[in-house]
Amino acid sequence: MRTQQLSHSSYAIAVLCTWLGFILAALPLCGWLIDSRFLARLVVGSQPTWPLVSVGYIALAASLLATIMTKQRLAIALISIPALFGIAAVIKHVLNIGPHLDHFVLRESISQSQAPVAGAPGYHAAITFLLLTTGVALANLHGHRSGRIMSILASLTLGFSTLSASLILQGAGRIDTDWGPLVGSLPAALSSAFLSIGLLAWRAESGWSDLINNEGAEWRAMRLAFPVALTAPTLILTLRFWLIRSGTLAPLPAEFLSLGLTVLVVSGMLFWCVNMVIQERASVQEFRSALDSTAVALTDPDGRILHWSRGCVDLYGWTADEAIGRHKRDLVAPGVFPSAQDHTDGHTELVEISRDGRELRVLQQIRRLERRGTDAMLVMSMIDITERTRAQDALRESEARLAMAVDAHGIGIFDWDVKSGVIDWSAGAEERLGLEAGSLHDYDQWQALVDPDDLATINNQIDDATRTKADRFGFKFRINQPDGSMRSIEGSARAFYDEAGELIRTLGVNVDVTQREEREARLQAREAQLVSVLETVPDAMVVINDSGQILSFSRTAEQLFGYSAEEVIGRNISILTPTEHQDKHTSYLTRYLTTGDKRVIGNNRLLTAIAADGREIPIELRVGEAIAAGERLFTGFIRDISQRLDNEERLNTLRSELTHLSRLGAMGEMAAGLAHELNQPLAASANFVATASLLLEEDAESEQVREMLDQARAQVLRAGDIIRRLRDFVSRRDSEVRAERVDDTLRDAVALVLVGQKQLDVTVRYELDPTAVFMFADRVQIQQVLVNLLRNALEAMRSADVRHMNIMMQSNVVDPETVEIAISDNGPGLPADFFQENHAPFFSTKGEASMGVGLSISRRIIEAHGGELMGENMPEGGARFRFTVPMINETELELP
Incomplete structure (x- = not known):
C-alpha cells in the first residue's frame, strides 16, 4: 500500500513539474509574440529567453508528458527538436560554423536586441537541451541501468539550472556580460529545473537507490539528498545576496545567517539520512536474523560452502565452522550422493542424512547470483519436508489401503448428477457390476439393465427420500449381465439437495452380494433339510437357553420321554432328570456360565433320564453350544441306549471267554519253550546247592557258601517269576483297569514272548519316552496285545529267513492324556490286502493257516x-503296529 502511495505521489509531482516547466517555457514565446520583454526576462536587466530556446523547452516539456503518458513514439519525435537545437548550438559556438538559427524565428524582433548573439541558443540552453533530451530518451527505455544514468543527468541539470537561476537573480549577467550565454535566462533556468524535478519524480524507482543495485535506506536518502545538496547552497547564497543588496541585513549578519542556514540544512540532511540508515539497518538486521533462521547456504561455483546459516545448523547438525569450505554432499551423506527428484518449479527433492544419522527429506533450490567485479555465487535454500513427506506417505498408504479394502470387499463408488443423469464410477466399480469399464455413463443406461421390479422399488425409495429430505437411503437391486445371468447388488447413498429442496446429487457405494444371496438361499435350503432330518433322526433333540428353559423339543424326544412339545416348552430341563440330580443340574449350568469350564459340552456322557411315566431311561447325551442373536443356546442330542447296554453286556461276556481261550492257545504254543526256560534256572540252582554242600564238607568259608546259596536262590526266584508271569497271563479274571508303568508292562511282555526263543538271533531295543511313565489300562490285556503283536513279528521274520531279527519297542506322548506304543520289526512287512481288510473279522497276517482271532481280539481290547x-x-x-492308551501324569497319582 505504501509503495502504491509513493507511486501515485511521484506521478502527481512529475505531471505538476512538467506542466510548470511547460508554462515557464511558453511565457517567453508569448512575450515575443505580443512584444512583452518582461515575459521574456521575468527579471529586469537579465538576458531574455530567445524564441528558439522557448520552443526547445516547450518540446522538452511535451516529450516528458508523452513519456509519462507512455506515448513512446511521440516522446522520441518531440525530443528530437531540442536535441537538434542543442547540437547545432554546440557546433556553432565551438566551431563557428552552421546556420544562424536566430534568423528563422522573429528575426526582426530579435534584431532590435542589443545582445551580440541575439536569438542564438547560448551555452546554458545547449547544455540543458543535451542533458534533458538524453534523460527523457533514457526514461523511455524502462531499464534499471538507463534509469540510473537518467537520474544522474537530471540531478546535474537541476543543479546547473538552480545555479544559473541564482546567478541571474544576483545579476551576474549584468556584472560580467561574458557570463550571459553560460548563465542563460531566468525562465529557461526555471523551466529546466522543473523539468529535471519532473523527470526525477517520474523515474523515482530508478533513482540513486539503484546506482549500485541496492535498495537500502542510505541510497534512498542519497536519491533525495543529492539534488538538495546541489540546490540548497545556491538558494542560500541567493538569499544572502538579496538580504545584503536590499539592505535588510549588514554583510556580517547576512554571512552568519547564510552560514547558520547552511549548517542547519546540512545537519538536517545528515540527521535525516542517518535516521533512515539506522532504521534501515535495524530492519536489515531483523531480516538477516529471520533469514539466518532459515536453511540457506552460499557456495562458490565449485560447490564449496561460503556461508552456513543457523537454520542449516539446526537442520543438519553441522556447525558453520565445520561446514564452511566443504561440499554439502560430503556433510549430508559422506561418500554417497543422495538420490534426487526434480520438480517443475526448479526445486529438487533430496534424501539426505543429518549428522546424528537421521534421514531427512529436503526440498532444495539453487540459484546463481552474479556479482559485479567478483565470481558468481550459488544460493542454496533448503526446506525440511520430512514430516510433510511422512504425512504424504501415510496418506498415500492410507489411500492405498482404502483402495485395497474397497477392492477386497468388492465395493464400487458412484457419483450421480441427478440433473444431467451422468454417473461417475470409481476405478473397477463397473467391473464389479459385471460390466465393461466405461460402458455405464448415465442413469438411463443403468435403469435399462436393472430388474423392473427392483427399479420401481428404488425409484420409490428416491421419491420418499426427496419428500422427507433424508440425508441417506439404502437400496437393493438385481442387474442383468451380458451373458444373461443376474447379479444382486446392495448399497447406500448420501443425498444432496439444492435451495429449493430438489435432489441434485447422490454419492454412494455398491456391493456385489450375489454370492451372499446364493449362500443364504443354500443355507435356507439346508436349514429346511436339517429340520426334516431332525424330525426323522432316531436321536431326540432338546434345545435350552442359559437358564435351563426348554425352547425346542423334537418329535423323537416326544416319543422317548412321553411328553408332547407343548407340555415341556418353557419348562426347566430338570423335569427330564432324576430327582436326586435336579439340583445338581442347575449348579452345573451356573458353574459353566461362571467359569467357562467345559465338562459336558462336546463330550459323550452316559446318564439316566426320567420319562413322563417315571421310567428311568439310560441315555447317551452329547451337548453343543451356540450363540444366536446374542442368546446362548445349548442343544442336547439324546439316544436311548437301553438295548445297546444289554447287547454290550452279552458281548463282554463272550469277549471275556474268547480272550481267555486266546490266552490258553498262546500258553499251549509257549509250553515247550517254557519247559526249556524253566530247566535252566532249576538246573543252575541244583548245581549251586551241590557246590554249597561240597564247600560245607571241606569246611570252606561261610562267605563262599552263602554266595552259592544266594545264586541258587536267585535262579529259583527266576523260575518262579516265569511261572508267575505265565499264570497271570492265562488266568481268567475280570478286567482291572488301573495305573500301570509303561516300561514294566513292555518289558514283561517281551520276556514272555522270548521264553524259549534264545536260540534265535533276536535283538530287542527300547526307545521309551521318559514323560510317558504311567498308563491307565488293564495290564494283562495290554500284555496280551503286546504278546500277540510280538509273536506275529517273530513269525514273520522267521518265515522270511531274516538272520538278524530286530524288534523296536517305542513309547511316545501324543497329548497330555494319551500315550502311543509302537512295535516295529525288520521283516517282510504287511501284505497289500491288509490295509483293506484288517478290520474284517478273523482277518490274519499269517495267511490261510491262521484263524485271525489274535489281531481281531487285540483291536477290540485297544478300542475298549x-x-x-x-x-x-x-x-x-x-512292519510297525501302533496303538494308543490313556496316560496318567505322575502328579495325578499323588492326588488323594
Whole structure:
C-alpha cells in the first residue's frame, strides 16, 4: 500500500513539474509574440529567453508528458527538436560554423536586441537541451541501468539550472556580460529545473537507490539528498545576496545567517539520512536474523560452502565452522550422493542424512547470483519436508489401503448428477457390476439393465427420500449381465439437495452380494433339510437357553420321554432328570456360565433320564453350544441306549471267554519253550546247592557258601517269576483297569514272548519316552496285545529267513492324556490286502493257516481302552503296529 502511495505521489509531482516547466517555457514565446520583454526576462536587466530556446523547452516539456503518458513514439519525435537545437548550438559556438538559427524565428524582433548573439541558443540552453533530451530518451527505455544514468543527468541539470537561476537573480549577467550565454535566462533556468524535478519524480524507482543495485535506506536518502545538496547552497547564497543588496541585513549578519542556514540544512540532511540508515539497518538486521533462521547456504561455483546459516545448523547438525569450505554432499551423506527428484518449479527433492544419522527429506533450490567485479555465487535454500513427506506417505498408504479394502470387499463408488443423469464410477466399480469399464455413463443406461421390479422399488425409495429430505437411503437391486445371468447388488447413498429442496446429487457405494444371496438361499435350503432330518433322526433333540428353559423339543424326544412339545416348552430341563440330580443340574449350568469350564459340552456322557411315566431311561447325551442373536443356546442330542447296554453286556461276556481261550492257545504254543526256560534256572540252582554242600564238607568259608546259596536262590526266584508271569497271563479274571508303568508292562511282555526263543538271533531295543511313565489300562490285556503283536513279528521274520531279527519297542506322548506304543520289526512287512481288510473279522497276517482271532481280539481290547490299533509298512522295510492308551501324569497319582 505504501509503495502504491509513493507511486501515485511521484506521478502527481512529475505531471505538476512538467506542466510548470511547460508554462515557464511558453511565457517567453508569448512575450515575443505580443512584444512583452518582461515575459521574456521575468527579471529586469537579465538576458531574455530567445524564441528558439522557448520552443526547445516547450518540446522538452511535451516529450516528458508523452513519456509519462507512455506515448513512446511521440516522446522520441518531440525530443528530437531540442536535441537538434542543442547540437547545432554546440557546433556553432565551438566551431563557428552552421546556420544562424536566430534568423528563422522573429528575426526582426530579435534584431532590435542589443545582445551580440541575439536569438542564438547560448551555452546554458545547449547544455540543458543535451542533458534533458538524453534523460527523457533514457526514461523511455524502462531499464534499471538507463534509469540510473537518467537520474544522474537530471540531478546535474537541476543543479546547473538552480545555479544559473541564482546567478541571474544576483545579476551576474549584468556584472560580467561574458557570463550571459553560460548563465542563460531566468525562465529557461526555471523551466529546466522543473523539468529535471519532473523527470526525477517520474523515474523515482530508478533513482540513486539503484546506482549500485541496492535498495537500502542510505541510497534512498542519497536519491533525495543529492539534488538538495546541489540546490540548497545556491538558494542560500541567493538569499544572502538579496538580504545584503536590499539592505535588510549588514554583510556580517547576512554571512552568519547564510552560514547558520547552511549548517542547519546540512545537519538536517545528515540527521535525516542517518535516521533512515539506522532504521534501515535495524530492519536489515531483523531480516538477516529471520533469514539466518532459515536453511540457506552460499557456495562458490565449485560447490564449496561460503556461508552456513543457523537454520542449516539446526537442520543438519553441522556447525558453520565445520561446514564452511566443504561440499554439502560430503556433510549430508559422506561418500554417497543422495538420490534426487526434480520438480517443475526448479526445486529438487533430496534424501539426505543429518549428522546424528537421521534421514531427512529436503526440498532444495539453487540459484546463481552474479556479482559485479567478483565470481558468481550459488544460493542454496533448503526446506525440511520430512514430516510433510511422512504425512504424504501415510496418506498415500492410507489411500492405498482404502483402495485395497474397497477392492477386497468388492465395493464400487458412484457419483450421480441427478440433473444431467451422468454417473461417475470409481476405478473397477463397473467391473464389479459385471460390466465393461466405461460402458455405464448415465442413469438411463443403468435403469435399462436393472430388474423392473427392483427399479420401481428404488425409484420409490428416491421419491420418499426427496419428500422427507433424508440425508441417506439404502437400496437393493438385481442387474442383468451380458451373458444373461443376474447379479444382486446392495448399497447406500448420501443425498444432496439444492435451495429449493430438489435432489441434485447422490454419492454412494455398491456391493456385489450375489454370492451372499446364493449362500443364504443354500443355507435356507439346508436349514429346511436339517429340520426334516431332525424330525426323522432316531436321536431326540432338546434345545435350552442359559437358564435351563426348554425352547425346542423334537418329535423323537416326544416319543422317548412321553411328553408332547407343548407340555415341556418353557419348562426347566430338570423335569427330564432324576430327582436326586435336579439340583445338581442347575449348579452345573451356573458353574459353566461362571467359569467357562467345559465338562459336558462336546463330550459323550452316559446318564439316566426320567420319562413322563417315571421310567428311568439310560441315555447317551452329547451337548453343543451356540450363540444366536446374542442368546446362548445349548442343544442336547439324546439316544436311548437301553438295548445297546444289554447287547454290550452279552458281548463282554463272550469277549471275556474268547480272550481267555486266546490266552490258553498262546500258553499251549509257549509250553515247550517254557519247559526249556524253566530247566535252566532249576538246573543252575541244583548245581549251586551241590557246590554249597561240597564247600560245607571241606569246611570252606561261610562267605563262599552263602554266595552259592544266594545264586541258587536267585535262579529259583527266576523260575518262579516265569511261572508267575505265565499264570497271570492265562488266568481268567475280570478286567482291572488301573495305573500301570509303561516300561514294566513292555518289558514283561517281551520276556514272555522270548521264553524259549534264545536260540534265535533276536535283538530287542527300547526307545521309551521318559514323560510317558504311567498308563491307565488293564495290564494283562495290554500284555496280551503286546504278546500277540510280538509273536506275529517273530513269525514273520522267521518265515522270511531274516538272520538278524530286530524288534523296536517305542513309547511316545501324543497329548497330555494319551500315550502311543509302537512295535516295529525288520521283516517282510504287511501284505497289500491288509490295509483293506484288517478290520474284517478273523482277518490274519499269517495267511490261510491262521484263524485271525489274535489281531481281531487285540483291536477290540485297544478300542475298549478308548484307543486305536493301526498297522503300517515302514519306508526302510519291515512292519510297525501302533496303538494308543490313556496316560496318567505322575502328579495325578499323588492326588488323594
